[in-house]
Amino acid sequence: MNVYDIVIVGGGPGGSMAAKTAAELGLKTIFFERGRRPGEKNSSGCGLGPRMWKDFPDLMKELTPEKCPSMRAGSAARCYFINEEGVVAGYVMSRPTESVSYEPAKSWITMNCYRSEFDPWIAEFATNAGAELKSSTLVVSLLKEDGKVCGVVDEHGEKYKAPVVIGADGAISIVAKQSGLRTKWSKDQITLVPQYDFHAPPKKIDDIMGDEALAVWWSATFPASYQVFFNDGFHQGLGNWLIKWDKNPLFYLNRVINLKYYQRLLRILEAKPRELQSHLLPWLQYPYNTHTDGVILIGDAGGFPCPLEAEGIYPAMVTGKIAAEVAADAVTSGDASKNKLSRFDKMWQKTSVGEEFEAGEELYNIWKALPFSPKETMTWFVPMLMEALGGIYDWSQPHTKRVRQIAAHIKSYMPQALPFILKYVFPLVAKIFEDDLDDMMDPQKLMKALPKVMELLPKKKKRRRRS
Template sequence: MNEYDVIVVGGGPGGSVAAKVAAEKGLKVIMFERGRKSGEKNSSGCGLGPRMWRDFPEMMKELTPDKVPSMRPGGAARCYFVNKDGVVSGYVMSRPTESVTYEPAKSFITMNVYRSDFDPWIAEFATRAGAVLKTSTLVVNLIKDKGKVIGVQDEKGEKYKAPVIIGADGAISMVAKKSGLRHKWEQDQITVVPQYDFSADPKKIDDVMGDEALAVWWSAVFPAAYQVFFRDGFHIGLGNWLTWWDKNPLYYLNKCVNLKYFQRIMKLIDAKPRELQAHLLPWMSYPVNTHTDNVILIGDAAGFPCPLEAEGIYPAMVTGKIAAEVAVKRIAEGDTSKKALALYDEEWKKTSIGDEFESGAELAGIWRKLPFTPKTMEWFIPMWMELLGGIYDWSEPHVVRVRQIIAKIQSYQSEFVPFAMKYVMPLLAEVLKDDIDSLKNMNDLIQKMLPKKKK
């Protein structure tokens, strides 16, 4: 039997970081990838958040277009608002705001890449550190002794042994299932995400979109769709929890693609369909069952995508790093039991991932009931557009229009107030729990600023 200190199942970003960190600490590490290279089985794209440059600076400074040709920085993002008649009734474009505290977050919102470019690039860090990357190898089973995992077996029957196995094998995790950590996801824990990939003329993308590389299509006729631009193309996709779908997901995605406004963008940048893709994505309020004796789950395998918008690469890398550090410590101590590996949960909770999940239930709840629920958007979008665009109307004197806008917004109280009380207020209470006193002071200040009513 082949013996190692750490076995990493899955050669994506999280697995690569785990293998890199463990190898740098002197451990004998092997990482398994089912494709001929990392990323081969994942043709989708993704947005890399600025936190990756802050928390993994030595790695990310090497990310350049010559190494990852699909790179496109997103200096701006746009939200489109589609009403119940399927018409884009307005949109908002935004850039990093003045409250952002560091570079490169001040310069871009996301850096968009295709995983087929990015994954092999990041896997090189693991092999340079000394980890063995075994490609074209599907791990199909775990080896156990007295009920505890001691290794893995590949599809050819080859066996590998290690005191710690790190499951970085995605949403449909063999490691999670075979270790007993999770038999399957509950339907309200996982989403199905179909998307179309389009090729497009890079120059036309530059000319038409500028540095806009990310868009969200908020809609009253389909769940919110996301659009991500790369150097020579873009994705358009949408998702929802398995409990939601009443029709084939492509029915709703096609509603977005067939919008006149969307078709106009496609024509301007000479977009052509390239591929239909679909994947499952865990979307949870809080990760559970992340480790057991000799086993640690990271990234999607453990349910770590952000509870608000399901960002996945950064959480995978952070949890991969922590899993490796815990493995190094516990292997040195000679104790890789479930109790000893509980240090993993203690450590990830101290990171920005832990901060995200402090309000996980509230974040997931508001996202589920607002952009992912077209019925809610039937009243939210016209109310929102009254706030954003009504004042620009010239149909009446502006003072009259302001009164009309206020009256119209008030007409949505029967929908908005219950929604706000059920979903918005719990989120604000959680997020602002340490700032209640300052909010009270702000309210006093506002009251003092208001003009006194004439007697």
């Protein structure tokens, strides 16, 4: 029997962060990876958020193009809007705005790199700290004593005992299932995400995309599709909850690829398809059942990807670090009971990940109803938005008449837009401004403000007519 202080199943960003932290805290640590090396099985997940640099500065300053040649900073992001005819009706380009408060978030939106480089890079910190990495090893079951988890068994029947097991084994977590924390995700908690990986010459990407490295394709004919540029290629993928797929997901992904605009982009970038990948990704309103006696679930295994955009690498690293700290305390005190490990919930709830889930339900609902309901919502949302953003660039009428035309046309979408606003936008706004709402809605303050607002309104003037 192999005896450790902590056993971690999974060598993704969450598992490696947990292993690094545990080893640094002096725990005898082992982490398992079924791939021949970390990242081999993880072609998914590629955009790293600036919060990683804010929260793990010493670690992230070590991520350099020498270590990770595919790195590319996403300084500008583009949203394409595609109408029902498959035409790019418009796009919006954005960069970090004035209100963004810290570097490097002021300089870029995401740092993109391939997981085949990122995962081994972060795992090396764990092994350098003294954690033992057992790669090419599939964990097949949990060891139990008196019904409580006390270790794992690998595919060769080898047993590894430890008071705490961390489930960092991703979307299809055997640790979650065998510990009794979950049977399987329900179909509205898990998404399936196919993506193409294209190669393109780095110079072409530089010349054509400049510092743009991220795009979202919003459409009435497919669920929102993302495009992420690396140094020598890019991903084009789209996901949706299992409950929402009415056809093979590739049918919708190919709709993106077959857009005339997209085909042009492929031609000028001299892009060649390199790989087709498909992954599951949990996408929840709130992570629940994250721990029991001797077990903590982190990252995707615990359902931690962001409820809006499903950013999952940062939450995996944050929860991995906290889980290792809680485990160290449990090992030292000789108490790895569910009650003792409940500190894990209290700790992640206080982090930026916890704050993200404060409006988890509302964020999840609006996202699901908007870009991921193309037929129900995007069919009116795209033309309405384009009318507002692009309608004025039209010389077919005098501008004043054009503005009245646009306003009337936007008004015609109100039977669809208003119920959406009431059902999804108001609850989200109310949640976000929960604390300020009483103050904002104070009738006395509103009455005081009213005359001032009235003064600002334009007075109707008599029209001047030329004689």
